[in-house]
Amino acid sequence: MVKTRLRVSMLCVVALSFLALVSTHNTWAQVLYGSVTGTVADQSGAGVPKAHAVLTNRATAVVREADADDSGHYTITDVPPGEYDLRVAASGFKPLTQTNLMVAANTVTNGDARLQVGAMSEQVTVEASVVNLQTEKTDVHTELSEKAILNLPLNQYRNFQTLINLVPGATPGKFQNAIADTPERALSTNINGTNRNNNNTRVDGAADVFVWLPHHAVYIPPAETVQEVNISTNNFDPEQGMTGGAAITVITKSGTNT
Missing domain, CATH: 2.170.130.10 (TonB-dependent receptor, plug domain)
Structure with missing residues (x-):
């Protein structure tokens, strides 16, 4: 009986240690990195489901990707600080690229996109807004x-x-x-x-x-x-x-x- 309790206690300690390690990694990631979140919509403001967002670091060419949900919302997490190009595409719409999008540590960057109806071969490119109001965090x-x-x-x-x-x-x-x-x-x-x-x-x-x-x-x-x-x-x-x-x-x- 004592051995069984000891074994259970050891398993609990190992499990708690693992959870602590995982949670610590996640919190460090949130502090070190930023994130990009936005809603993909058409010109009427309706969400575009299943749109695909590709975030490319302009200095290293490292790519991060995410798919929008049925409401057109997407989030890309654990993004190293830097300058990025954000390309958003969806079937039946012209792909939209925002250039010079700045991502900072411990900050949520807005990546909203308004798509125009058209062929995928037609490209729309815009400069990212210099002023990026922080609406996703309260710190x-x-x-x-x-x-x-x-x-x-x-x-x-x-x-x-x-x-x-x-x-x-x-x-x-x-x-x-x-x-x-x-x-x-x-x-x-x-x-x-x-x-x-x-x-x-x-x-x-x-x-x-x-x-x-x-x-x-x-x-x-x-x-x-x-x-x-x-x-x-x-x-x-x-x-x-x-x-x-x-x-x-x-x-x-x-x-x-x-």
Whole structure:
């Protein structure tokens, strides 16, 4: 009887460990990546069922695909941040391509498409809207783009954290410890009046927190290697654990085909 209970207990532990591993992977994916969701409709506004959406990364040519449901709605998840072309096609309609569609980490990008009746051989191409209102998520966040990080004034250490001044509710970033304690010269800040120890930084999904000085990040990527920084300061999604002030997600650059 004791052996049976022990065996059942061990199985439960293994099962819970597996679930924890899977859920952790999913939450990391949600923080690191963005997603594209939209509704495919005809010119009258009626949904186009079974439309096919193809998302192509302009730098790497990596392709992600999804099929719309009977209402014309589709979602493409776990999309690495970057610039994309979105092609939507359906039988009896002209394919529509949106170019230069920007996808950011921890953000849902709108991919609505209005198709025109016509032959599949006829192609319609439009430029994606520069202003993309966030309607699918309720968190409050600020995006620091590669362009902003490279072109706006930084401190003498070329630290992207200097731009924390652009985040509503943040105090100016400042040095809190000697260079011997933080050779990366990390900056600390208070968000919305919370303790500076409540901030949580991740670099490409890995925790970047100095255990002995939790208000500091251990590693500060050089500004030239940073693709974007997403800073959530309120209404965090469930995957933003260990955070009370700011959840800071840093995405570094990867290789391209050029």
